[in-house]
Amino acid sequence: MNLPLGYRYSSVFAGIRKQKKDDLALIVSDPPASGAAVFTENRVQAAPVRIARFHLQQSRGLVSAVLINAGNANCATRTGDRVALACCDALGKQLRVPAAQVLPASTGVIGVELEASLITNALPKLIQGLAPARFDDVARAILTTDTVMKVAHRKLTLRRRAVRIAGMTKGSGMIHPRMATTLGFVMTDAVLPPPLLASMLAVSVKRSYNRISVDGDTSTNDTLLLLANGASGIEPTDKELIKFEEALSQVLEDLAKQIVRDGEGARKLITIEISGAASEDAADRLARTIANSPLVKTAIAGSDPNWGRILSAAGNAGVAFDPSKVDIHLQGMLVCQGGVAADFSESELKKKLDEKECLIRFELHGRGMATARFWTCDLTEKYIEINASYRT
Amino acid sequence: MNLPLGYRYSSVFAGIRKQKKDDLALIVSDPPASGAAVFTENRVQAAPVRIARFHLQQSRGLVSAVLINAGNANCATRTGDRVALACCDALGKQLRVPAAQVLPASTGVIGVELEASLITNALPKLIQGLAPARFDDVARAILTTDTVMKVAHRKLTLRRRAVRIAGMTKGSGMIHPRMATTLGFVMTDAVLPPPLLASMLAVSVKRSYNRISVDGDTSTNDTLLLLANGASGIEPTDKELIKFEEALSQVLEDLAKQIVRDGEGARKLITIEISGAASEDAADRLARTIANSPLVKTAIAGSDPNWGRILSAAGNAGVAFDPSKVDIHLQGMLVCQGGVAADFSESELKKKLDEKECLIRFELHGRGMATARFWTCDLTEKYIEINASYRT
Numbered sequence: 047m048n049l050p051l052g053y054r055y056s057s058v059f060a061g062i063r064k065q066k067k068d069d070l071a072l073i074v075s076d077p078p079a080s081g082a083a084v085f086t087e088n089r090v091q092a093a094p095v096r097i098a099r100f101h102l103q104q105s106r107g108l109v110s111a112v113l114i115n116a117g118n119a120n121c122a123t124r125t126g127d128r129v130a131l132a133c134c135d136a137l138g139k140q141l142r143v144p145a146a147q148v149l150p151a152s153t154g155v156i157g158v159e160l161e162a163s164l165i166t167n168a169l170p171k172l173i174q175g176l177a178p179a180r181f182d183d184v185a186r187a188i189l190t191t192d193t194v195m196k197v198a199h200r201k202l203t204l205r206r207r208a209v210r211i212a213g214m215t216k217g218s219g220m221i222h223p224r225m226a227t228t229l230g231f232v233m234t235d236a237v238l239p240p241p242l243l244a245s246m247l248a249v250s251v252k253r254s255y256n257r258i259s260v261d262g263d264t265s266t267n268d269t270l271l272l273l274a275n276g277a278s279g280i281e282p283t284d285k286e287l288i289k290f291e292e293a294l295s296q297v298l299e300d301l302a303k304q305i306v307r308d309g310e311g312a313r314k315l316i317t318i319e320i321s322g323a324a325s326e327d328a329a330d331r332l333a334r335t336i337a338n339s340p341l342v343k344t345a346i347a348g349s350d351p352n353w354g355r356i357l358s359a360a361g362n363a364g365v366a367f368d369p370s371k372v373d374i375h376l377q378g379m380l381v382c383q384g385g386v387a388a389d390f391s392e393s394e395l396k397k398k399l400d401e402k403e404c405l406i407r408f409e410l411h412g413r414g415m416a417t418a419r420f421w422t423c424d425l426t427e428k429y430i431e432i433n434a435s436y437r438t
Numbered sequence: 439m440n441l442p443l444g445y446r447y448s449s450v451f452a453g454i455r456k457q458k459k460d461d462l463a464l465i466v467s468d469p470p471a472s473g474a475a476v477f478t479e480n481r482v483q484a485a486p487v488r489i490a491r492f493h494l495q496q497s498r499g500l501v502s503a504v505l506i507n508a509g510n511a512n513c514a515t516r517t518g519d520r521v522a523l524a525c526c527d528a529l530g531k532q533l534r535v536p537a538a539q540v541l542p543a544s545t546g547v548i549g550v551e552l553e554a555s556l557i558t559n560a561l562p563k564l565i566q567g568l569a570p571a572r573f574d575d576v577a578r579a580i581l582t583t584d585t586v587m588k589v590a591h592r593k594l595t596l597r598r599r600a601v602r603i604a605g606m607t608k609g610s611g612m613i614h615p616r617m618a619t620t621l622g623f624v625m626t627d628a629v630l631p632p633p634l635l636a637s638m639l640a641v642s643v644k645r646s647y648n649r650i651s652v653d654g655d656t657s658t659n660d661t662l663l664l665l666a667n668g669a670s671g672i673e674p675t676d677k678e679l680i681k682f683e684e685a686l687s688q689v690l691e692d693l694a695k696q697i698v699r700d701g702e703g704a705r706k707l708i709t710i711e712i713s714g715a716a717s718e719d720a721a722d723r724l725a726r727t728i729a730n731s732p733l734v735k736t737a738i739a740g741s742d743p744n745w746g747r748i749l750s751a752a753g754n755a756g757v758a759f760d761p762s763k764v765d766i767h768l769q770g771m772l773v774c775q776g777g778v779a780a781d782f783s784e785s786e787l788k789k790k791l792d793e794k795e796c797l798i799r800f801e802l803h804g805r806g807m808a809t810a811r812f813w814t815c816d817l818t819e820k821y822i823e824i825n826a827s828y829r830t
Contacts, residue, residue, distance in 0.1 A: 090753035090761045090777075122749055122761065124778050156746025157779045266750050340732070341825055348826030354548025357514055358658050361482035369482045369514065385482075386516050387549045426826070427819040433733055434740030434818070 048199045049181055050210040050235035052076055052277025056175035057187035060168035063117025068187035070165060072172050073112040073231060078147055079275035081109035082244035084251050086268035092119050093126030094150040095267060101146045107240025109273055110147035112231060113137050114188050115165060118154040121266045129162040136166045140173055151229055151269050153190055185214035188229055192218045194308055198300035200293045204282045209236040211293055215301040218308045230270040230301060236290060237276035246291045247272045254298035258306045258421045259337050306421045311428030315403050316346055318420040322410035328365045329418035335363035343425035349399035351392055353381040356406060367410050375407035440591045441573055442602040442627035444468055444669025448567035449579035452560035455509025460579035462557060464564050465504040465623060470539055471667035473501035474636035476643050478660035484511050485518030486542040487659060493538045499632025501665055502539035504623060505529050506580050507557060510546040513658045521554040528558045532565055543621055543661045545582055577606035580621055584610045586700055590692035592685045596674045601628040603685055607693040610700045622662040622693060628682060629668035638683045639664045646690035650698045650813045651729050698813045703820030707795050708738055710812040714802035720757045721810035727755035735817035741791035743784055745773040752800060759802050767799035
């Protein structure tokens with residue numbers, strides 16, 4: 047087992063969701079971990095997002111426990127803050143740690159009051175169940191419309207000894223039918239102080255979680271938490287920090303791609319690569335606009351080599367470029383050269399587009415050197431089915 | 439018949455599209471009309487858009503004929519400009535008007551060369567067929583994936599005499615499977631000089647065509663053209679200009695709503711009304727973001743009174759607001775008050791959501807007085823089917 051040292055996990059069914067499946071999960075770090083987090087940028091933020099941010103500040107980045115529930119987002123509710131605080135208080139008392147070292151996270155329906163007693167009543171059993179090996183139980187308990195569990199592990203050698211990173215995440219629409227959001231929890235046993243952790247998380251998130259899209263929506267509960275409890279006793283040297291950051295980025299990219307691959311109704315993972323843009327921002331915008339175009343996503347679903355849609359979507363990115371200096375490659379085949387059709391075998395390309403992974407390369411010439419990578423999924427009838435029929 | 443005086447119409451099948459259905463259309467104004475146009479803001483612009491803009495400038499806004507083809511967008515092609523110019527030249531010669539007074543417009547597949555001879559060979563028959571009553575024939579010839587013809591008429595009294603406005607449009611996805619775009623042609627027999635026409639068109643478009651969305655994409659060929667040939671001999675007084683502008687706005691709003699109602703796969707017309715925003719720009723962004731959220735659109739498709747998705751979508755608009763000062767009404771029923779659930783009958787609301795039209799009212803309090811209206815349609819499985827399976 048490649049799990050980081052010093053963490054214990056548990057999950058129970060507390061009756062928060064209708065389906066009888068564990069819906070309350072706990073991660074405990076002993077010793078308390080350095081914590082860094084990235085939260086949703088949505089103007090509407092769920093109570094657990096507000097409280098987690100507040101607690102991280104109060105505790106100066108020290109985290110002893112993370113309490114997660116699925117089935118109710120505790121967002122746009124009258125009692126939201128009170129419920130989140132009450133649960134953190136109760137857990138803190140029973141674990142004998144300050145309430146500020148407990149971070150809450152929720153995912154599920156928006157606008158329905160969350161009953162605190164459902165959670166507080168379940169705490170004794172939840173704590174009793176804590177065990178270092180129950181990582182996957184937590185990874186399963188946080189899922190909602192996801193069809194598969196999403197975890198990633200890395201082991202790396204620092205100061206010639208082993209350090210571990212383990213992450214779990216959930217999400218398959220940026221917002222689900224009545225159920226919101228992406229959550230991610232990444233644990234390591236390396237020694238890393240909170241400020242360093244925060245800056246590494248920021249860099250890694252930019253390359254991973256902020257580069258995926260299922261439907262272009264950002265939920266009210268998105269939370270990605272990185273914990274480093276130092277249980278391995280190993281502090282990376284300055285040189286090794288880059289190595290650690292790379293491993294962390296790999297774990298996050300791995301998790302992020304698992305989300306897209308399990309996108310609601312998705313059959314294909316689409317990677318979009320932009321090159322030759324004038325700036326990183328321009329490259330990012332081009333990638334994002336192509337990734338969010340329903341017409342590009344449906345064309346890929348139908349294995350239709352319709353590069354005109356990709357060019358047209360790019361034209362809507364708000365980025366200046368000369369269409370006659372654009373090349374587009376689909377599955378490695380040049381389909382558009384200098385803004386017009388290239389000479390390619392449509393039947394061969396159609397066959398290649400039936401594969402599980404699709405690569406779109408969009409190259410600008412003569413503007414700059416900036417690049418961007420982005421992941422999304424195809425858009426199928428199933429997405430509509432999942433999102434329209436939840437209550438009918 | 440309420441058709442404006444001084445216009446003749448014709449259409450033929452020229453073999454541009456596969457389906458045997460008229461695909462070449464002509465509108466002729468005699469005397470030449472004042473013309474004003476609004477074109478796509480996509481960075482990638484089709485040849486006919488470039489040439490139409492160029493001709494309008496060359497002729498100082500005088501338009502004798504509009505030559506429209508469906509089935510090929512003449513966009514991202516090697517010979518695009520040359521083909522568009524050659525067709526205008528040939529038509530100008532045969533009609534004995536300057537080529538600069540001929541405007542081209544195209545809609546259809548992107549990235550496939552358009553054969554000029556298909557069009558030029560069909561011109562004699564097209565011209566022969568010109569008749570004042572064949573308005574609907576042109577309205578039908580410009581359609582692609584549309585399921586219904588889209589026209590609108592208004593008659594108004596200026597200087598105590600009748601003036602007419604007649605418009606036609608096409609479009610049901612902002613971009614279609616291999617076929618691009620929205621086109622609109624509006625004719626009037628009032629006397630109006632080009633600069634006045636342009637400013638009235640700009641105002642009216644802001645309230646109509648720029649307030650609709652099917653899938654958030656903007657095509658490479660979008661063209662909306664307003665012609666005023668003065669054949670009625672009636673020039674509105676300064677006071678009456680407002681009256682004319684209002685009638686024009688009604689025609690454009692009518693046409694724009696017909697596009698959304700016929701949105702690819704749509705079953706419902708959704709109207710979004712924002713009030714209480716700090717600025718018009720903020721109101722517009724909120725409306726646009728809610729209208730483009732696939733989760734809001736699928737919820738409406740499923741008659742799911744899921745107001746949390748509306749609130750969450752608004753939170754992604756990049757507009758500052760306090761969620762606790764938001765009220766949301768669905769079909770006239772208060773569903774969210776002060777950012778949390780209001781007391782409403784879900785079963786009653788579900789029944790109301792089964793209607794053909796859906797009204798979302800999003801009210802901010804304490805920020806300002808700006809409002810916005812926006813139209814979109816629900817998102818159903820059929821949209822995917824239309825867009826994914828075109829070539830398979």
